[in-house]
Amino acid sequence: MNVPSPKPPSVPAPMEDLLPDVNQGDGEQLKEMVNNYYKKLFRISGKWQTWYQTQISYPSLEEVDIVNLDMHVMNEEIKRALFDIKSWKAPSPYGFPTGFYQKSWDNVGKN
Numbered sequence: 016m017n018v019p020s021p022k023p024p025s026v027p028a029p030m031e032d033l034l035p036d037v038n039q040g041d042g043e044q045l046k047e048m049v050n051n052y053y054k055k056l057f058r059i060s061g062k063w064q065t066w067y068q069t070q071i072s073y074p075s076l077e078e079v080d081i082v083n084l085d086m087h088v089m090n091e092e093i094k095r096a097l098f099d100i101k102s103w104k105a106p107s108p109y110g111f112p113t114g115f116y117q118k119s120w121d122n123v124g125k126n
Contacts (some may be wrong), residue, residue: 090124
């Protein structure tokens with residue numbers, strides 16, 4: 016059986032195309048451009064939609080549970096969930112292994 020491979024995410028212009036506009040000594044400008052590049056690369060396109068109860072035959076959720084689905088996720092919750100996953104399991108063919116985020120938590124956990 017042929018299973019189609021997942022479609023790769025759309026990628027903005029290569030970072031090299033952005034670099035000619037950066038002064039060699041301007042580290043802050045370079046840092047900002049790299050940061051913006053990756054924000055654009057990994058952002059979720061489309062409008063955010065609020066949670067609502069569907070009429071499909073799934074079990075109904077209590078109103079408090081529906082509200083909780085839309086709550087802000089705390090950094091400590093993300094860290095706990097991340098460190099509960101085996102270190103070198105990749106989430107997808109295009110993702111970094113969990114161990115990368117675990118080893119780099121002091122840097123990536125802030126964002």
